[in-house]
Amino acid sequence: xxxxxxxxxxxxxxxxxxxxxxxxxxxxxxxxxxxxxxxxxxxxxxxxxxxxxxxxxxxxxxxxxxxxxxxxxxxxxxxxxxxxxxxxxxxxxxxxxxxxxxxxxxxxxxxxxxxxxxxxxxxxxxxxxxxxxxxxxxxxxxxxxxxxxxxxxxxxxxxxxxxxxxxxxxxxxxxxxxxxxxxxxxxxxxxxxxxxxxxxxxxxxxxxxxxxxxxxxxxxxxxxxxxxxxxxxxxxxxxxxxxxxxxxxxxxxxxxxxxxxxxxxxxxxxxxxxxxxxxxxxxxxxxxxxxxxxxxxxxxxxxxxxxxx
Amino acid sequence: xxxxxxxxxxxxxxxxxxxxxxxxxxxxxxxxxxxxxxxxxxxxxxxxxxxxxxxxxxxxxxxxxxxxxxxxxxxxxxxxxxxxxxxxxxxxxxxxxxxxxxxxxxxxxxxxxxxxxxxxxxxxxxxxxxxxxxxxxxxxxxxxxxxxxxxxxxxxxxxxxxxxxxxxxxxxxxxxxxxxxxxxxxxxxxxxxxxxxxxxxxxxxxxxxxxxxxxxxxxxxxxxxxxxxxxxxxxxxxxxxxxxxxxxxxxxxxxxxxxxxxxxxxxxxxxxxxxxxxx
Numbered sequence: 098x099x100x101x102x103x104x105x106x107x108x109x110x111x112x113x114x115x116x117x118x119x120x121x122x123x124x125x126x127x128x129x130x131x132x133x134x135x136x137x138x139x140x141x142x143x144x145x146x147x148x149x150x151x152x153x154x155x156x157x158x159x160x161x162x163x164x165x166x167x168x169x170x171x172x173x174x175x176x177x178x179x180x181x182x183x184x185x186x187x188x189x190x191x192x193x194x195x196x197x198x199x200x201x202x203x204x205x206x207x208x209x210x211x212x213x214x215x216x217x218x219x220x221x222x223x224x225x226x227x228x229x230x231x232x233x234x235x236x237x238x239x240x241x242x243x244x245x246x247x248x249x250x251x252x253x254x255x256x257x258x259x260x261x262x263x264x265x266x267x268x269x270x271x272x273x274x275x276x277x278x279x280x281x282x283x284x285x286x287x288x289x290x291x292x293x294x295x296x297x298x299x300x301x302x303x304x305x306x307x308x309x310x311x312x313x314x315x316x317x318x319x320x321x322x323x324x325x326x327x328x329x330x331x332x333x334x335x336x337x338x339x340x341x342x343x344x345x346x347x348x349x350x351x352x353x354x355x356x357x358x359x360x361x362x363x364x365x366x367x368x369x370x371x372x373x374x375x376x377x378x379x380x381x382x383x384x385x386x387x388x389x390x391x392x393x394x395x396x397x398x399x400x401x402x403x404x405x406x
Numbered sequence: 407x408x409x410x411x412x413x414x415x416x417x418x419x420x421x422x423x424x425x426x427x428x429x430x431x432x433x434x435x436x437x438x439x440x441x442x443x444x445x446x447x448x449x450x451x452x453x454x455x456x457x458x459x460x461x462x463x464x465x466x467x468x469x470x471x472x473x474x475x476x477x478x479x480x481x482x483x484x485x486x487x488x489x490x491x492x493x494x495x496x497x498x499x500x501x502x503x504x505x506x507x508x509x510x511x512x513x514x515x516x517x518x519x520x521x522x523x524x525x526x527x528x529x530x531x532x533x534x535x536x537x538x539x540x541x542x543x544x545x546x547x548x549x550x551x552x553x554x555x556x557x558x559x560x561x562x563x564x565x566x567x568x569x570x571x572x573x574x575x576x577x578x579x580x581x582x583x584x585x586x587x588x589x590x591x592x593x594x595x596x597x598x599x600x601x602x603x604x605x606x607x608x609x610x611x612x613x614x615x616x617x618x619x620x621x622x623x624x625x626x627x628x629x630x631x632x633x634x635x636x637x638x639x640x641x642x643x644x645x646x647x648x649x650x651x652x653x654x655x656x657x658x659x660x661x662x663x664x665x666x667x668x669x670x671x672x673x674x675x676x677x678x679x680x681x682x683x684x685x
C-alpha cells in the first residue's frame with residue numbers, strides 16, 4: 098500500500114505538471130488577443146496621452162519638442178479651463194439632486210400600486226434610450242425664444258421667457274434640465290429594483306407597531322432600506338453628469354462667453370477644433386486624473402458601506 | 407370603512423395624477439418632435455400652437471428628410487457598426503474572461519488587476535492617441551475608425567468573468583472528460599449558459615455605441631459612413647435641415663429604431679442596463 102503510493106505520487110505529479118503547463122499554454126492563448134489589444138488600444142494610448150502632454154505637438158506637425166510642464170502651467174492660467182471645471186461641477190450639482198429626487202419619487206409612485214405599472218415604467222425610461230444628439234436638436238427647438246414650447250407655455254401664464262440657450266444666466270441651467278430629463282428614468286429603474294428587495298416582513302413588523310400609514314411606512318421602513326441604492330444612484334448619476342458632452346456640443350458649444358463650457362467640450366475643442374494636441378493632452382491628463390480619483394473614492398466608499406452593513 | 411375606502415381612492419388618484427405629470431415631462435420632447443415633423447413651416451411659426459397640424463405635411467417632411475440626407479444609410483451604418491463592435495468584443499472578451507475565471511496559469515491575477523485598472527480609464531481620455539493611431543494607419547474616416555477603438559472592452563471582460571465564475575466547475579470537468587477542448591468548452595458550453603450576461607453586455611454595448619456622439623465626431627467626416635447620432639447633426643447643417651419640419655422628421659427617424667427595440671423587449675433592456683450599471 099505504502100509502496101504503491103510512494104511510486105504513484107511522483108508519476109501523478111509529473112502528469113499533473115504536464116497538465117498544468119498545457120493548461121497555462123491554453124490559458125495564455127485564450128487571453129492573448131485581449132492582452133495585446135489592452136496594451137495597443139488602452140495602456141499604450143494612455144501612456145501616449147501623458148507623453149503628449151509634455152510636448153508642444155500640434156496635430157499634423159512633423160516635429161515637436163518636450164516643453165516640460167508648460168502645458169499644465171498654461172492650463173492653470175487659462176480662464177476658460179477654470180470656467181469649464183467650475184461649470185462641470187455646477188452641472189453635476191444640479192443634475193444629481195434632480196435626477197435622484199425625481200427618480201426616487203417616480204419609483205415610489207410606480208411601485209405603490211400595480212395599476213399601469215409597466216406602462217409608467219416604459220414611458221419614464223424612454224428618454225434613457227433616446228439618442229442624445231437628436232433629442233438635443235429637439236430640445237433646442239423647445240427652448241427657442243419665440244416658437245419654443247417652453248416660452249409659449251410661459252406666455253400662457255403671462256410670463257416672458259428668455260432665450261434660454263443664448264443667455265449667460267440660463268444656458269447651463271437649461272442643459273442641466275436636459276440632463277435630468279435624460280437620466281431620471283434610469284435612476285427610477287434602479288430605485289425600483291431596490292424597492293423590490295425590501296422584505297415584506299419589515300412592513301408587517303412596522304404595521305404591528307402601528308405604523309401603517311403610507312408616510313409612516315415610507316419614513317420608518319422604505320427610505321432607510323433604500324440607503325445603499327440611493328448612494329449607488331448618486332454615484333452613478335454624478336459620474337454620468339461629469340461626462341456631459343453631447344447636449345453642450347449640439348446646443349451651445351460652451352457659449353455664450355463660456356457660460357456653458359464643460360470639461361469634455363473644452364477637451365474636444367482644444368484637441369480637435371484647434372488641433373493643439375499637446376495642450377489638449379494636458380487637459381486630458383487632468384480630466385483622467387479627476388475621473389480616476391473620483392472612481393477610486395467611490396469604490397472605497399462602497400466597499401466600506403458593504404463591509405459594515 | 408367608507409372613510410378608509412375614500413382615503414385609498416384619493417391615494418390612487420393622486421398617484422396617477424403625479425405620474426401623469428412626470429410622464430408628460432418624459433414624453434414632451436417626443437410629442438413635440440413628432441408634432442413639428444408633421445407641420446408646414448408657417449404653422450410652426452404662428453403664435454397659437456396645435457398639437458395636430460391643420461395642414462398635414464408629414465409625408466412631405468419625411469420625404470425631404472429621407473432624400474436630402476442619407477437617413478436610412480445612417481441607420482444601416484449604426485446597425486453595422488454596433489453589430490461589428492459587439493461581435494468583435496465577444497471574440498476578444500469571452501476567451502479572456504473564461505481563462506481568467508476558470509483556468510490556472512501564471513500571471514492570471516496580474517492580468518485581472520490590469521483589467522480592473524483599465525476599467526478606470528474613461529474612453530474620452532484616449533481620443534487623441536486613438537486619432538493619431540488611426541491617422542498613422544490611414545484609417546481615419548472609415549468604418550474601421552468607428553469600430554477598432556472599441557473592440558477591447560475591459561468592462562466586458564470583467565462582467566463575463568464574474569458570470570463565468572458562478573458556473574460550477576463540475577460542468578467544465580465533465581466536458582473535459584467528454585474530450586472537449588477548452589475552446590470548445592468556451593463556445594459550446596459557456597456561451598449558451600451565459601445568455602443572460604451576454605444579453606446584458608450586448609444591450610450595454612449597443613446602446614452606448616448607437617448613441618455615442620463624441621467619437622464619431624472625431625473619427626468621421628464623410629456623410630456616407632456616419633452613424634445616426636452624427637448623421638442628424640450633419641443633416642441639421644445641410645440646407646434642407648434648416649427647415650424645422652424635415653429636421654424633426656429626421657430626428658424621429660434617428661431615435662425611432664432604438665426606442666422601438668426597447669418597447670418590444672423592455673425587460674431585456676431595463677435588466678441589461680440595470681445589471682451592467684450595478685457592476
